[in-house]
Amino acid sequence: MTKGLHVSSEIGQLKKVCLHRPGEELLNLPPFELERLLFDDVPFLEVAQEEHDTFAQILRDQGVEVLYLEKLVAEVFDAVPSARDEFLDQYIAEAGIKGQEMPKVVREKLDSIKDNLEFVQKTMAGLTKAEVELPLVSSTTLDSLVNTESESDLIIDPMPNLYFTRDPFAVIGNGVNLNRMYSVTRNRETLYGKYIFKYHPDYKDVSLYFRRDAAFHTEGGDVLNINEHTLAVGISQRTQAAAIDVMAQNIFWNSDSKVDRILAFDIPNNRAMMHLDTVFTQIDVDKFTIHPAIMGTLKVYELTPGANPGDVKIREICDTLEHILEDATGVDQIKLIKCGGGDPIAAAREQWNDGSNTLAVAPGKICVYARNTVTNDVLYKEGLDLLVVPSAELSRGRGGPRCMSMPFWREDI
Numbered sequence: 001m002t003k004g005l006h007v008s009s010e011i012g013q014l015k016k017v018c019l020h021r022p023g024e025e026l027l028n029l030p031p032f033e034l035e036r037l038l039f040d041d042v043p044f045l046e047v048a049q050e051e052h053d054t055f056a057q058i059l060r061d062q063g064v065e066v067l068y069l070e071k072l073v074a075e076v077f078d079a080v081p082s083a084r085d086e087f088l089d090q091y092i093a094e095a096g097i098k099g100q101e102m103p104k105v106v107r108e109k110l111d112s113i114k115d116n117l118e119f120v121q122k123t124m125a126g127l128t129k130a131e132v133e134l135p136l137v138s139s140t141t142l143d144s145l146v147n148t149e150s151e152s153d154l155i156i157d158p159m160p161n162l163y164f165t166r167d168p169f170a171v172i173g174n175g176v177n178l179n180r181m182y183s184v185t186r187n188r189e190t191l192y193g194k195y196i197f198k199y200h201p202d203y204k205d206v207s208l209y210f211r212r213d214a215a216f217h218t219e220g221g222d223v224l225n226i227n228e229h230t231l232a233v234g235i236s237q238r239t240q241a242a243a244i245d246v247m248a249q250n251i252f253w254n255s256d257s258k259v260d261r262i263l264a265f266d267i268p269n270n271r272a273m274m275h276l277d278t279v280f281t282q283i284d285v286d287k288f289t290i291h292p293a294i295m296g297t298l299k300v301y302e303l304t305p306g307a308n309p310g311d312v313k314i315r316e317i318c319d320t321l322e323h324i325l326e327d328a329t330g331v332d333q334i335k336l337i338k339c340g341g342g343d344p345i346a347a348a349r350e351q352w353n354d355g356s357n358t359l360a361v362a363p364g365k366i367c368v369y370a371r372n373t374v375t376n377d378v379l380y381k382e383g384l385d386l387l388v389v390p391s392a393e394l395s396r397g398r399g400g401p402r403c404m405s406m407p408f409w410r411e412d413i
């Protein structure tokens with residue numbers, strides 16, 4: 001398989017995708033920390049892993065090469081041993097470890113793990129107070145000794161959202177946004193992408209359109225590759241308008257990119273619609289699944305290159321989603337398929353469980369969660385080919401098949 005990245009649509013035959021198999025990070029989720037860690041329940045890890053393995057196998061059966069984030073990072077450290085030290089320093093600095101002594105103790109503990117894959121998985125899982133022996137010296141902190149309901153048992157937080165590989169970075173054409181994420185808890189995830197795109201033999205030469213030290217936040221769930229010229233980006237809870245300004249500057253004037261139009265969709269700022277891909281996803285050349293709440297007039301901003309290098313022109317468009325997507329795709333009649341059919345309760349329930357968050361492996365062939373039976377029935381009737389992913393545990397993190405995948409390569413349409 002070829003090196004580098006290539007994604008110029010949401011629906012072209014998927015050839016290569018990056019996933020993360022849920023790991024021990026899901027065991028370090030104390031119930032009273034769920035809100036802060038952006039997770040909605042404590043999943044049963046073994047079942048979540050089985051469901052995820054089924055998802056990966058469904059993709060392989062469709063001819064897709066499945067890459068795992070944790071393995072890619074371990075390959076970086078196998079190929080460039082000094083990168084592991086650099087990573088570990090940065091990881092420790094960003095891990096929120098309290099006290100003077102503890103960062104050193106933790107660094108030694110992590111560094112004692114010689115196998116690179118095991119090391120990467122441990123950095124993802126987090127670390128509890130019970131796992132370290134801290135000498136009782138004057139620099140020991142009170143925090144490291146106390147374990148009560150109000151004091152966390154965690155020295156380093158887990159990264160439970162890592163299996164949503166859609167968000168920490170976003171492949172656009174042949175390049176990538178390495179995101180600065182909205183929340184402190186998820187922003188640490190972008191460190192893995194940083195090392196892949198800096199050192200991995202297959203990915204180190206790709207263009208970066210956004211950097212994790214940017215001043216504004218954005219997440220991959222807000223970025224949809226409509227075609228090689230047009231990108232749809234959500235202005236949402238997770239992506240600031242100012243971050244889209246930065247993207248436009250970096251994408252329009254990069255000779256590696258063909259994108260010359262960004263449509264910035266102003267969507268409601270709430271958890272049920274945290275990203276653009278929770279509101280609509282493309283499933284065929286002329287079909288999208290949508291959250292019914294997005295029907296009606298939408299406010300969208302069109303960004304295009306200005307006359308001089310670095311200039312960006314902005315135009316406001318107020319129109320229906322249908323018309324905006326017809327114009328963006330160049331298709332005469334777009335069909336919008338509502339999550340939950342016409343029923344408001346089914347729509348709210350299935351939207352909550354990512355009924356409109358689908359992953360296309362080819363035009364008209366899509367991965368959906370099994371639990372969204374009403375929406376799936378509508379999709380069958382519309383002639384879609386459904387690849388059904390078990391979802392009792394995976395859905396507890398509030399993300400669907402699109403959120404759980406980052407395409408690295410799609411065939412052009």
Ligand SMILES: NC(=O)NCCC[C@H](N)C(=O)O
Pocket residue numbers: 038039161164166167186220221222274275277278397398399400402403
């Ligand atoms: N693209 C997506 O919609 N990703 C889902 C992310 C869910 C995760 N629990 C979060 O709140 O960030």
